[in-house]
Amino acid sequence: MSRLRFAFVYALVAVVAIGGAVALLLIGLGLRGDDAVAPEPPVAAGPFVAQPGQVERGAYLARAGNCGGCHTARGGLPYAGGRVIETPFGGVPAPNLTPDLETGLGRWSAADFWRALHDGLARDGRPYAPAFPYPDFTLVTREDADALYAYLRSLPAVRRANDPGRLRFPYGTTPALAVWRALYFRPGVFAPEPAHDATWNRGAYLVRGLGHCEACHASRDALGGASAAASFTGGALPTQHWYAPALAAPVEAGLADADATQLVQLLKTGVSPRGAVIGPMADVVATSTQHLTHEDLFAMAVYLQPASGANPHATASRAAPAVPDAPPDQMKAGAAIYHDHCARCHGDAGEGAAGAYPALAGNRSVLLASPVNVVQAILGGGFPPSTAGNPRPYGMPPFVATLDETQVAAVATYVRQSFGNRAPAVSVLEVARSH
Amino acid sequence: VSTRAHALAIGTALALCALGAGAADRAPLRVPDTLAERVRACTACHGPEGRATPYGYFPRIAGKPAGYLFAQLRHFRDGQRENALMSDLVSHLSDDYLREIAAYFSGQDLPYPAPRPSTLESAERERAAALVTHGDAARGVPACTRCHGDAMTGVQPAVPGLLGLPRDYLVAQFGAWRNGTRHAATPDCMHRVAQALSADEVSLVANWLAAQPVPADAHPAAALAQALPLECGSVASPAGTASGAAR
Numbered sequence: 144m145s146r147l148r149f150a151f152v153y154a155l156v157a158v159v160a161i162g163g164a165v166a167l168l169l170i171g172l173g174l175r176g177d178d179a180v181a182p183e184p185p186v187a188a189g190p191f192v193a194q195p196g197q198v199e200r201g202a203y204l205a206r207a208g209n210c211g212g213c214h215t216a217r218g219g220l221p222y223a224g225g226r227v228i229e230t231p232f233g234g235v236p237a238p239n240l241t242p243d244l245e246t247g248l249g250r251w252s253a254a255d256f257w258r259a260l261h262d263g264l265a266r267d268g269r270p271y272a273p274a275f276p277y278p279d280f281t282l283v284t285r286e287d288a289d290a291l292y293a294y295l296r297s298l299p300a301v302r303r304a305n306d307p308g309r310l311r312f313p314y315g316t317t318p319a320l321a322v323w324r325a326l327y328f329r330p331g332v333f334a335p336e337p338a339h340d341a342t343w344n345r346g347a348y349l350v351r352g353l354g355h356c357e358a359c360h361a362s363r364d365a366l367g368g369a370s371a372a373a374s375f376t377g378g379a380l381p382t383q384h385w386y387a388p389a390l391a392a393p394v395e396a397g398l399a400d401a402d403a404t405q406l407v408q409l410l411k412t413g414v415s416p417r418g419a420v421i422g423p424m425a426d427v428v429a430t431s432t433q434h435l436t437h438e439d440l441f442a443m444a445v446y447l448q449p450a451s452g453a454n455p456h457a458t459a460s461r462a463a464p465a466v467p468d469a470p471p472d473q474m475k476a477g478a479a480i481y482h483d484h485c486a487r488c489h490g491d492a493g494e495g496a497a498g499a500y501p502a503l504a505g506n507r508s509v510l511l512a513s514p515v516n517v518v519q520a521i522l523g524g525g526f527p528p529s530t531a532g533n534p535r536p537y538g539m540p541p542f543v544a545t546l547d548e549t550q551v552a553a554v555a556t557y558v559r560q561s562f563g564n565r566a567p568a569v570s571v572l573e574v575a576r577s578h
Numbered sequence: 579v580s581t582r583a584h585a586l587a588i589g590t591a592l593a594l595c596a597l598g599a600g601a602a603d604r605a606p607l608r609v610p611d612t613l614a615e616r617v618r619a620c621t622a623c624h625g626p627e628g629r630a631t632p633y634g635y636f637p638r639i640a641g642k643p644a645g646y647l648f649a650q651l652r653h654f655r656d657g658q659r660e661n662a663l664m665s666d667l668v669s670h671l672s673d674d675y676l677r678e679i680a681a682y683f684s685g686q687d688l689p690y691p692a693p694r695p696s697t698l699e700s701a702e703r704e705r706a707a708a709l710v711t712h713g714d715a716a717r718g719v720p721a722c723t724r725c726h727g728d729a730m731t732g733v734q735p736a737v738p739g740l741l742g743l744p745r746d747y748l749v750a751q752f753g754a755w756r757n758g759t760r761h762a763a764t765p766d767c768m769h770r771v772a773q774a775l776s777a778d779e780v781s782l783v784a785n786w787l788a789a790q791p792v793p794a795d796a797h798p799a800a801a802l803a804q805a806l807p808l809e810c811g812s813v814a815s816p817a818g819t820a821s822g823a824a825r
Binding site for chain 2: 216217218219425426428429488490494495496498499500523524525526527528529534535536537538539540541542543544545
């Protein structure tokens, strides 16, 4: 992995040398529509006055976009920034979005904010690192961007200076980002597809735009780019040891045989008759989706239905590779651990307990090709978030202090090859990597 | 444990523990709708009903003052206390639920096991006992008993007891206060105390405390017998100006 990255650095330097010149030329020619070198527009005269209802609308949209998920530090003041988004290329601190004049957006105009969201350019014209998901946010309409701006202007100003970026050289440089943008970024506002109804289009707008689901639920290449072809194909979360299942694939999180109501329930409450969210998706439910209206969540679910056409991969059946039997010793050890530690809640046959403990038989998280999620669940346990629909969730204990890596691998393997489940055995090495 | 830091873009993954496609033939288990059942994630480490023993690392939480437990849960959630497992577990639990969990464990009125035998020499025991019961006025270190109660079983609602806890846990808390990974409400009196003690003294005191039997009445005292010797943001100050009882 590190060797690969090492080679990649050299490759990138070469790409920067050639591509940088090309990208600057493109930008210079104005072909990208970036206005990267345009002078800062003058600060609007007089205080900003929101239109009626605009602040409330913006507050809701900020939830839909989960802005606070990154721009609010743990235990910190809302939208005052400070959380560092770790990427394989270094850390990107989320800046202060409150209207403080010196450290926040106090001097920003609505046009500056639009340019950040739509073009991924800072007020001084420099490109943002795509940890700020502007490749998704570019689809947001000007009207919604202005409402978000109005909401952020309405927040109490918090003086909190932004932390310096921690991207390793050369990833954070303007030429490197220009190359990245030339390869992966296309500005464009969401255009409703006439072939689909308003609900589908609303869902598409939220899922692909403000909701930026693809930021995690898409595979990324070595440059951290998600291509259009990779939409909702699932992605390993770099630095987090979680896997965001493919929303398009029925065998992962795909919705081929789950009705929209259950997905709405999962996003609204954190639990559904068939499971619960833990890990990074619990963050999303807690700070974003639980606050959305039933109509918007339903629209998102409709858009993600395979029959809707959003998911070209959904109906294509994957040829399931033959899964070899796990070593009998590992299964035997795993069975013993399961019956000591897991069966009381998840049941002798992995049947689970409705509303409290997910069934493991047929559980897609258990059956993913990558075992990282089931290993993470065993190691760290977790509670789904407290939500209006599930204020007092049942929890799962962490086993990192109770079971060693060999035992975790054994019980994960047992769960993946029992109760009718069929997924590859888990090695001790795979557990160690998640540790 | 993985860093769980937020990843590329707003770190989110469908850890969709879910969608068990009806493969189970059996009827699902029935689960009691009780807090005891809901907090099984806690009791795996903190012991049944929260009564972890003085052996190992995990502290007993059964019977500790509810205000103290609630403050700790919030601190793990909001970052004033560092422990990746605890923080991840409670990161999305509401104040209401955390208050309920704190009250549940606080209400567990259960016997304590015998303490762990001391490994101290008699001279060390005397030195530790002197620090605990008299402090060191020259360095501004108050006796433990001044704040944690004469019996050191804690004081309602926010001061924890010091007995029945593992030695390693006590040592780790002093370390966390010294290096700033554990905070209490400002002014943070325990930070001052931890700064004033040497590593050697911390080890002696922790070892001594872990070896003390818990008195027959192990309940926290109802109120402080006298004004606090230091200002503590977690409890009413010596001047009597309350400042955020549980924080």
